[in-house]
Amino acid sequence: xxxxxxxxxxxxxxxxxxxxxxxxxxxxxxxxxxxxxxxxxxxxxxxxxxxxxxxxxxxxxxxxxxxxxxxxxxxxxxxxxxxxxxxxxxxxxxxxxxxxxxxxxxxxxxxxxxxxxxxxxxxxxxxxxxxxxxxxxxxxxxxxxxxxxxxxxxxxxxxxxxxxxxxxxxxxxxxxxxxxxxxxxxxxxxxxxxxxxxxxxxxxxxxxxxxxxxxxxxxxxxxxxxxxxxxxxxxxxxxxxxxxxxxxxxxxxxxxxxxxxxxxxxxxx
Amino acid sequence: xxxxxxxxxxxxxxxxxxxxxxxxxxxxxxxxxxxxxxxxxxxxxxxxxxxxxxxxxxxxxxxxxxxxxxxxxxxxxxxxxxxxxxxxxxxxxxxxxxxxxxxxxxxxxxxxxxxxxxxxxxxxxxxxxxxxxxxxxxxxxxxxxxxxxxxxxxxxxxxxxxxxxxxxxxxxxxxxxxxxxxxxxxxxxxxxxxxxxxxxxxxxxxxxxxxxxxxxxxxxxxxxxxxxxxxxxxxxxxxxxxxxxxxxxxxxxxxxxxxxxxxxxxxxxxxxxxxxxxxxxxxxxxxxxxxxxxx
Numbered sequence: 001x002x003x004x005x006x007x008x009x010x011x012x013x014x015x016x017x018x019x020x021x022x023x024x025x026x027x028x029x030x031x032x033x034x035x036x037x038x039x040x041x042x043x044x045x046x047x048x049x050x051x052x053x054x055x056x057x058x059x060x061x062x063x064x065x066x067x068x069x070x071x072x073x074x075x076x077x078x079x080x081x082x083x084x085x086x087x088x089x090x091x092x093x094x095x096x097x098x099x100x101x102x103x104x105x106x107x108x109x110x111x112x113x114x115x116x117x118x119x120x121x122x123x124x125x126x127x128x129x130x131x132x133x134x135x136x137x138x139x140x141x142x143x144x145x146x147x148x149x150x151x152x153x154x155x156x157x158x159x160x161x162x163x164x165x166x167x168x169x170x171x172x173x174x175x176x177x178x179x180x181x182x183x184x185x186x187x188x189x190x191x192x193x194x195x196x197x198x199x200x201x202x203x204x205x206x207x208x209x210x211x212x213x214x215x216x217x218x219x220x221x222x223x224x225x226x227x228x229x230x231x232x233x234x235x236x237x238x239x240x241x242x243x244x245x246x247x248x249x250x251x252x253x254x255x256x257x258x259x260x261x262x263x264x265x266x267x268x269x
Numbered sequence: 270x271x272x273x274x275x276x277x278x279x280x281x282x283x284x285x286x287x288x289x290x291x292x293x294x295x296x297x298x299x300x301x302x303x304x305x306x307x308x309x310x311x312x313x314x315x316x317x318x319x320x321x322x323x324x325x326x327x328x329x330x331x332x333x334x335x336x337x338x339x340x341x342x343x344x345x346x347x348x349x350x351x352x353x354x355x356x357x358x359x360x361x362x363x364x365x366x367x368x369x370x371x372x373x374x375x376x377x378x379x380x381x382x383x384x385x386x387x388x389x390x391x392x393x394x395x396x397x398x399x400x401x402x403x404x405x406x407x408x409x410x411x412x413x414x415x416x417x418x419x420x421x422x423x424x425x426x427x428x429x430x431x432x433x434x435x436x437x438x439x440x441x442x443x444x445x446x447x448x449x450x451x452x453x454x455x456x457x458x459x460x461x462x463x464x465x466x467x468x469x470x471x472x473x474x475x476x477x478x479x480x481x482x483x484x485x486x487x488x489x490x491x492x493x494x495x496x497x498x499x500x501x502x503x504x505x506x507x508x509x510x511x512x513x514x515x516x517x518x519x520x521x522x523x524x525x526x527x528x529x530x531x532x533x534x535x536x537x538x539x540x541x542x543x544x545x546x547x548x549x550x551x552x553x554x555x556x557x558x559x560x561x562x563x564x
Contacts, residue, residue, distance in 0.1 A: 108501020
């Protein structure tokens with residue numbers, strides 16, 4: 001169709017715009033020059049070896065991994081409670097409670113960061129990896145609920161009732177029937193929260209104290225032009241890693257929806 | 270939680286079980302979100318003493334935040350940037366959402382959405398930095414134009430200014446704008462469009478009178494989901510904006526982390542949120558007639 005053809009062309013141009021920065025990344029990561037500009041001067045893997053030799057970077061990666069894993073587990077657990085409650089039960093003030101929990105989705109992150117900082121310092125809490133986790137759980141939870149709700153939503157209530165009729169308790173029903181059915185959703189939500197936390201900058205910037213996360217480290221390196229090619233190498237690895245994690249998450253998300261008999265309505269958000 | 274340990278009949282009722290089940294998440298949100306938001310509201314009316322905060326009520330922070338010429342400029346610029354980003358992002362996103370919803374085979378829709386969301390999840394900082402590379406003095410755009418001979422010397426007006434900030438943010442929030450519009454378009458009953466054309470409307474008129482009004486809830490959602498977070502963006506104005514492109518988040522960071530003035534920083538944050546909320550409510554009020562009707 002001619003009309004569809006124009007739309008398709010536009011969509012492809014738009015995708016090119018979306019991917020433009022990501023396509024440039026490996027070009028500069030393998031470019032043999034300290035200045036990030038065209039024309040390219042030659043191929044090198046020097047930036048990758050230099051990256052591996054940096055002890056500050058290693059520490060930042062370690063901090064980020066601890067934070068991302070903890071945030072993903074805690075946020076997904078909180079997400080399971082909230083999405084199960086909101087899809088299965090009617091209760092007073094449901095809209096208000098869910099609104100508050102989902103608020104970080106639209107609230108500027110700087111507001112979350114500043115308000116948490118003020119409270120934590122007011123209470124005399126020292127800034128550390130732990131305080132970053134507190135903030136990251138807050139911003140990851142709405143995303144886990146978005147994913148998990150669609151998993152719980154497509155669950156057939158009669159399966160649960162059948163289990164009760166056969167003498168299972170609510171706890172064993174949850175473990176034996178519901179959990180296996182929503183498991184793909186849980187895995188998908190863990191991976192998404194991990195990716196969000198690993199990439200999050202502003203909350204970590206405010207709450208990390210003296211223990212930089214990976215994005216905080218990257219941001220600090222932007223001030224030194226000579227450090228930028230190493231960051232491009234690091235970025236290339238990060239982009240590959242997040243594409244891999246997202247692809248796995250997407251596979252699990254689709255499998256979960258198929259498993260519980262629902263209809264696929266779209267992406268993660 | 271939902272196992273019902275027999276302590277109370279309340280937890281076995283529908284609302285009791287629901288409340289019990291949601292309580293861990295709700296309590297976390299209350300402690301880590303509602304209470305801190307309350308705290309900055311409180312701090313914003315405290316006095317800033319040297320090295321400590323004096324717990325006395327004052328409106329001086331708000332007066333400073335609203336009358337100081339510099340702060341006012343930053344606030345107006347932030348609003349201008351967010352509004353431009355919102356308009357640009359939503360206008361550019363609509364045809365993409367329309368294409369995926371109306372012209373892509375159902376089996377391939379998820380693939381398109383996946384492709385659209387991927388760039389959104391990949392290192393935000395590095396993406397922003399790469400826009401600097403694209404729009405910079407020796408950047409991709411300039412070297413491309415020089416090479417083709419369209420220009421003789423690098424363009425200055427595309428880097429380190431508000432326009433560069435708008436471009437970068439429009440890129441960052443693109444999936445946020447596409448997805449709500451897509452969801453709204455997916456819900457439209459296709460037989461309505463056929464009915465419109467059977468009754469003699471042209472394709473374009475059908476779009477204007479049937480598709481667009483029915484897609485409005487999605488458009489409204491994407492406007493809000495782009496507009497509200499962009500005003501608080503810190504990284505893009507910091508890296509791309511140059512001195513003339515600083516926004517409200519940079520100002521808040523300066524007050525809180527650099528100058529240690531928590532009350533003024535809080536007052537600026539609260540003011541920014543109040544303005545954003547007011548504009549959002551006004552927008553919702555203006556588009557109210559599209560949001561009603563059967564679900």
